[in-house]
Amino acid sequence: DVKVTQSSRYLVKRTGEKVFLECVQDMDHENMFWYRQDPGLGLRLIYFSYDVKMKEKGDIPEGYSVSREKKERFSLILESASTNQTSMYLCASVYSDLMNTEAFFGQGTRLTVV
Amino acid sequence: QQPVQSPQAVILREGEDAVINCSSSKALYSVHWYRQKHGEAPVFLMILLKGGEQKGHEKISASFNEKKQQSSLYLTASQLSYSGTYFCGSSRGSGGSNYKLTFGKGTLLTVNP
Numbered sequence: 001d002v003k004v005t006q007s008s009r010y011l012v013k014r015t016g017e018k019v020f021l022e023c024v025q026d027m028d029h030e031n032m033f034w035y036r037q038d039p040g041l042g043l044r045l046i047y048f049s050y051d052v053k054m055k056e057k058g059d060i061p062e063g064y065s066v067s068r069e070k071k072e073r074f075s076l077i078l079e080s081a082s083t084n085q086t087s088m089y090l091c092a093s094v095y096s097d098l099m100n101t102e103a104f105f106g107q108g109t110r111l112t113v114v
Numbered sequence: 115q116q117p118v119q120s121p122q123a124v125i126l127r128e129g130e131d132a133v134i135n136c137s138s139s140k141a142l143y144s145v146h147w148y149r150q151k152h153g154e155a156p157v158f159l160m161i162l163l164k165g166g167e168q169k170g171h172e173k174i175s176a177s178f179n180e181k182k183q184q185s186s187l188y189l190t191a192s193q194l195s196y197s198g199t200y201f202c203g204s205s206r207g208s209g210g211s212n213y214k215l216t217f218g219k220g221t222l223l224t225v226n227p
Contacts, residue, residue, distance in 0.1 A: 031213045031215075033215060035217075040219065041219060042119075042201060042217055042218055042219035042220045043156070043201060043203075043217040043220070044217075045214070045215070045216050045217075048213075048214055048215070050210050050211050050213055051210070054210075054211075056211050056214065058214070058216070059116065059216065090155065090156075092215075094213060094215060096208065096213050097208075098208060099163070100161055101144065101146065101161055101205055101208075101213065101215070102146075102158045102161070103146070103148070103156070103158060103203075103215060104158075105155035105156050105157075106155060107154075107155055108155060
């Protein structure tokens with residue numbers, strides 16, 4: 001089975017702190033994604049990476065950056081956490097070929113910024 | 115481009131049918147359907163790639179219209195286990211950055227006994 005592991009289920013950070021959310025996948029997928037999930041807003045794409053060191057902004061990249069130094073690990077960084085970044089963060093590792101694309105999600109990190 | 119889902123919420127009794135729609139003003143390369151149960155991660159249901167395609171089985175199936183601008187998810191004779199939030203997603207193509215996968219806002223489906 002594909003496994004996508006996020007480093008923390010729950011996290012509480014103070015305003016202004018630098019926050020690292022880690023995501024690791026074990027299936028050698030090239031594509032990895034970070035989403036933010038808020039009630040009524042669905043899954044909003046923050047950043048994605050389609051290869052090691054290759055990244056592209058999603059729909060809401062402001063206040064976030066990412067790092068992908070190794071294929072299996074994709075990190076989301078909140079440079080200076082703010083209360084409006086309190087949310088559920090979901091990482092996805094995506095299998096793709098010509099006929100199919102399937103995302104495998106981690107269990108999520110519920111981040112609270114106080 | 116983010117697809118638009120409707121309705122936002124549906125409440126059913128066990129055994130009733132439901133349809134969830136996903137649309138876009140431009141043709142989509144593909145449509146993906148996911149279900150997320152409360153407190154869990156979203157899980158893949160199916161992907162449709164071709165205009166006019168229909169996929170799935172008797173109970174949960176989906177269609178993609180010829181112009182590739184609308185997809186519908188059909189839930190037949192609903193069961194309690196169908197409850198959850200359904201998301202449609204789309205990518206802009208295949209290869210490299212074309213795999214950018216964006217989702218609609220979701221449809222909350224509640225099935226009551």
